[in-house]
Amino acid sequence: MTYIKKAVRHRARQAGYKRIDTPMFENRAIFERGIGEHTDIVEKELFMVNSKQKSDEKSEFALRPELTASICRSYIEHGMQQLPQPVELYAIGPCFRHDRPQKGRYRQFHQYDFEIIGLRDPSLDAQLIHVVRMVLDDLKILSRLRLQINNIGTAENRVAYIEALKDFFVGKERNLPELDQKRLGTNPLRLLDSKEEDTQILLKSAPKLDQFLDDESREYHATVLDYLEGLGIKYEENETLVRGLDYYTQTVFEYWDENTGAQNAIGGGGRYDPLIEMLGGKETPAIGFAGGMERTAWQMKQAGVMPPDKDQMDVFVAQLGPEAKRTCLDLIAKLRNKGVHTIGALGEASLKSQMRLADKFNAKYTLLLGQVEVKEGVIILRDMAAGKQRKIPYDKAVPEIIKLIGQKNLDTYTIKDHLGE
Ligand code: HAM
Numbered sequence: 001m002t003y004i005k006k007a008v009r010h011r012a013r014q015a016g017y018k019r020i021d022t023p024m025f026e027n028r029a030i031f032e033r034g035i036g037e038h039t040d041i042v043e044k045e046l047f048m049v050n051s052k053q054k055s056d057e058k059s060e061f062a063l064r065p066e067l068t069a070s071i072c073r074s075y076i077e078h079g080m081q082q083l084p085q086p087v088e089l090y091a092i093g094p095c096f097r098h099d100r101p102q103k104g105r106y107r108q109f110h111q112y113d114f115e116i117i118g119l120r121d122p123s124l125d126a127q128l129i130h131v132v133r134m135v136l137d138d139l140k141i142l143s144r145l146r147l148q149i150n151n152i153g154t155a156e157n158r159v160a161y162i163e164a165l166k167d168f169f170v171g172k173e174r175n176l177p178e179l180d181q182k183r184l185g186t187n188p189l190r191l192l193d194s195k196e197e198d199t200q201i202l203l204k205s206a207p208k209l210d211q212f213l214d215d216e217s218r219e220y221h222a223t224v225l226d227y228l229e230g231l232g233i234k235y236e237e238n239e240t241l242v243r244g245l246d247y248y249t250q251t252v253f254e255y256w257d258e259n260t261g262a263q264n265a266i267g268g269g270g271r272y273d274p275l276i277e278m279l280g281g282k283e284t285p286a287i288g289f290a291g292g293m294e295r296t297a298w299q300m301k302q303a304g305v306m307p308p309d310k311d312q313m314d315v316f317v318a319q320l321g322p323e324a325k326r327t328c329l330d331l332i333a334k335l336r337n338k339g340v341h342t343i344g345a346l347g348e349a350s351l352k353s354q355m356r357l358a359d360k361f362n363a364k365y366t367l368l369l370g371q372v373e374v375k376e377g378v379i380i381l382r383d384m385a386a387g388k389q390r391k392i393p394y395d396k397a398v399p400e401i402i403k404l405i406g407q408k409n410l411d412t413y414t415i416k417d418h419l420g421e
Contacts, residue, residue: 036246085118120285267291317344339410
């Protein structure tokens with residue numbers, strides 16, 4: 001997770017995005033209005049937050065199922081329209097969706113999220129996709145994924161299309177599975193990416209969304225695709241991709257696993273020009289993307305990508321007797337301060353069982369200090385892999401360990417940035 005975060009932060013900074021953190025829960029209306037009352041996320045997956053005093057009242061708050069609606073709420077509330085536009089923001093954090101947990105689907109999961117708010121231009125759509133692509137490339141999983149892209153037109157285009165779709169299904173409702181019959185009434189567009197075979201067969205002869213797009217949307221889409229080609233980004237046009245949230249218009253896209261497809265998309269996004277107005281702000285175009293961190297990490301594991309293990313123990317300090325223990329505390333502090341990963345002085349166990357512990361912690365070296373060694377001013381240094389040990393002067397313990405580990409492998413923590421003057 002740390003490795004993913006670093007890649008996201010790095011690419012975000014390169015492209016001028018600033019970090020934003022929003023609260024874990026919001027007024028439920030933010031999600032209901034933005035994501036849509038009849039979407040799976042709002043209808044079935046919102047976790048409500050109740051206070052103990054008001055537990056019998058309708059909940060006012062909900063845990064965030066995603067980051068976009070909260071970021072837009074924040075954009076409005078903090079007057080970010082006064083800033084130079086577009087405002088580019090990124091966020092990383094936990095989200096919550098109530099669902100039956102299964103592989104790649106958790107009730108608490110993490111998203112990394114990019115948003116470009118305040119300007120509408122096909123070049124921004126292409127730039128956003130490019131930033132996401134750089135992250136996936138840094139994480140060495142790009143070749144396992146396929147970019148799916150579609151343009152779902154304006155809200156008016158979709159109203160006309162939905163009418164045509166409903167007309168088409170008149171008299172055919174009974175052939176639809178129960179869930180899709182319900183969707184036909186509440187959110188007919190969701191039929192397009194239904195996983196039900198019967199629905200998909202019927203849809204083959206149904207009207208297609210792209211027949212209802214206006215010229216501007218078509219042109220917009222063609223320009224986005226042209227820019228993607230210019231950037232050398234491969235994509236697959238997917239006319240059934242509609243995404244499960246109501247706030248989208250025009251460009252929508254997802255990154256799919258090349259084998260499992262729509263199941264467990266590793267991320268998705270799109271243009272959501274109406275959202276800020278739906279939340280009570282001025283008309284403000286925007287586009288964004290969110291990736292699922294657990295699914296990203298899973299892809300990395302499948303690809304055999306191993307982030308470096310930064311938690312390796314260098315030294316275990318074993319001691320016997322009160323005087324030795326006291327001396328060790330200082331030694332441990334000095335080693336840590338030099339950047340050596342050190343644990344020790346853990347209890348009153350015998351030297352033998354401390355050595356066993358050192359082995360279990362996978363320490364490269366052990367420093368042993370008993371009462372005799374304290375008196376003589378020496379310490380025993382044991383190389384755990386070689387199984388060899390020698391006595392060295394106590395004062396040489398820190399420099400000797402540093403020599404063995406290598407200066408470049410020390411984990412020194414310095415705050416590079418100065419805090420003010
Ligand atoms: P979304 O497609 O709902 O889009 O979620 C984005 C990603 O979050 C998914 O592709 C998936 O990787 C991950 N994800 C979603 N639900 C779960 C879950 N239950 N368990 C594990 N991972 C999950 C959005 O959330 C939009 N806000 C994206 C966006 C940003 N659109 C514009 N800006």
